[in-house]
Amino acid sequence: MFGFKKKKKGEEPQPVVAHDGTGDAAPPVDDNKKFWHALFPIVACGAGLFSDGYVNNVIGSVSPIFKQIYGDEWNNSNAKHFVNDIAFAGTVVGMLIFGYTSDHWSRTGSLLVSTLILIIFTALAAASYWHGETIGMFNILTAWRFFVGIGIGGEYPAGSVACAESTGEMKSGTRNAWFILFTNSMIDWGFVFGAFVPYVVAAACNNNRLETMWRAPLGIGVVFPLVLFLLRLKLKEPEEFSRESMKNTKTPYWLVLKYYGFRLFIISVVWFLYDFSAYAFSLYASPILGSIxxxxxxxxxxxxxxxxxxxxxxxxxxxxxxxxxxxGPRWTLILGVTLQSIVGFIMAGCYAKLAQPSVVGAFAVVYGLFLSFGELGPGNNIGLLASKTCATGVRGQYYGIAAAVGKIGAFVGTYVFPYIQAAGGDDLTKQNQYPFYVSSSLCLLSAALVYFFVPEIGQDTIAKEDAKFRAHLESRGWDVRQLGLKKGESADTLENNVTPIAVGKDQTFASKEAISR
Structure with missing residues (x-):
């Protein structure tokens, strides 16, 4: 399913014979080695999003401990309102900064810098201290989590974009799946471990030693990015980036905006709507269960x-x-949000019966289905759409802006969520019904936006999108020979070294060297 081929019974492996142009046979190709060689950059680039899921969810998991340890100092502090979601603000900053650097400097360099930031400030957050003062400790924890967010932000435009570009080396028909498994699936596994690690620590502490119960889970968040940093030292720039980047020229932003502006707006809105619900519900899962x-x-x-x-x-x-x-990502997203809206409305209508300790298992299943359909749809596919609906030269910034708007949605969701609950007054059932009504309605809006305004995405969309964008730039008088130039090269040196490429009805130009690659 993901690129492996079955060998028929009794079939012997046949050597693959090629010729190097002189008539001599080339050595056999090791398909297994080629597969793992192609998979490595996908894993190394995309898997860092595990930290996003873990770091953001673990703070929501352990925040109820603050109330029990610090009482009124926590309840009356600004940290109570900001420590959960300040990382979202940092993530937005990181997405915009590293979106630019990943296009104009280096995909791999941006990844390494963002990973270092994540390691350092996650460790500092776990060790938060301020001269023995509780309020000071809350403030420093909040500050460190902002910088943790900046590190996480770099994973999106640099890591996910490089991951998408690297999937072109995988077997056609499996590329979307590989991207999802090492981007959104990593976030979701991070969510799971962000809930499971606090459980393990609490069990080990026998529900005592409460300070250890919140510091240890935060500190464990250092381990994964540290391992990943070592893997990323071996990464090279994606081949597509080497051919199509604008790192050595001035980006024609007006031409980019005219071509991609509306598409970017729709992708950003859908991402906003998804994160508005997804992160709010994940952060408030523990409080909801606590209310039961x-x-x-x-x-x-x-x-x-x-x-x-x-x-x-x-x-x-x-x-x-x-x-x-x-x-295809477009129809899968529509299917997912439609199913999620149906379950959400059922959840809201039956909440009074489900929100009982005696049927908490049924509550978990229905609530879990609501989350699961969200992942089937926009969770898996919004990042895929963002990474494959624009050209390589501006992909980091395009993706970074869309993801940043999504994270603003997450920030708004965690901020607005309590007010939506408060609209239920003193009725605890209504307090927890209303968010499901709101989220389910937003799901239907997302489905409509994707159906009417988002294009289909195929297996070779990245290459085709690059060719179409080249044609667009050329039609506006922009010299496409500036794309993907190596250090020390200039467009003038390539004047006699261009050849046309036909893509459908469009025709664009690329250097002979790029074609040979």
Whole structure:
């Protein structure tokens, strides 16, 4: 399904014989080695988003501990309102900065810098301290989490974009799935571990030693990016970036905006709507469960059920990955948000019966299905659409802007979520029904936007989009020979070294050297 080929029974492996132009046979090609060689940059570039899911969810998981340890100091502090979502603000900053550097400097260099930032400030957040003062400690924790967000932000435009470009080396018919498995699926596994690690730590501490119960899970967030940093030291720039980048020339932003502006707006709005619900619900899963069990429930009970709920992200993203190759990202997204809206309306209508300790299992299943369909649809496919609906030369900035708008949606969602709940007054059932009504309605809006305004995405969309964009630039008088130039080269040196490429009805130009590559 993902690029492996079955050998027929009794069939012996046949050597692949090629010729080098002199008549001599080339050595056999090792398909297995080629597969792993092609897979490595996909893993190394995309898997860093695990940290996004883990770091953002773990703080929501452990935040109820702050209330129990610090009481009124926590309840009356600004940190109570900002420590959960300040990382989103940092992430927006990181997406915009690294979106630019990934286009105009280096995909791999941007990744390494963002990973270092993530490692350093995640460690500092876990060790937050301010001269023994509780309020000072809250403030410094909030500050460190802002910088953690900047590190996470770099993973999106640099990592996801490089991952998308690297999937072109994989077997056609599996490329969307590989992208999803090492981007959104990594975020979802991060969500799961962000719920599970606090449960393990709480169980190890026997629900005592509360300070350890929140510091240790935060500190464990250092491990994964540290391992990933070592892998990324071996990364090279994606081949597509080497051919089509604008790193050595001035980007014609007005031409880019005219060509991609409306498409970017739609992708950004859909991402905003998805993150508005997804991150708010993940951060508030523990409080929702706490409202079912009450304040006296052991943390292991709340964390345990929170982990069960987070696990429902996994079938949505893992099973949905090959669906995006079969149906295409556009139709899979529409299918996912439509199913999610149906479950959300059912959840809202039946909340009074589901929100009981005696049927918490049924609550977890229905709530989990709501999350799972979200991953099948926009969770898996909005990043895929953002990375494949524009040309390589501006892909980092395009993706960074769309993802930044999505994270603004996450920030707005976590900020607005309590107000949506407060609209229910003193009725706890209405407080938790209203967010499902709102989210389900937004799902239907997302489906409509994608249906009417988002183009189809195929297996070779990146290459075709680059060719179409070249044709667009050339038709406006922009010298396309400036794309992908190596250091020290200029367009003048390539004047006699261009050849036309036909793509459908469009025709554009590329250097002979690029074609040979």
């Amino acid at each position: 069990y009450g304040d006296t429930a052991p943390f292991t009970t709340v964390f345990g059920w929170n982990t069960v709920i987070m696990l429902f992200y996994i079938p949505g993203t893992m099973l949905g990955a090959p669906v995006s190759d079969r149906l």
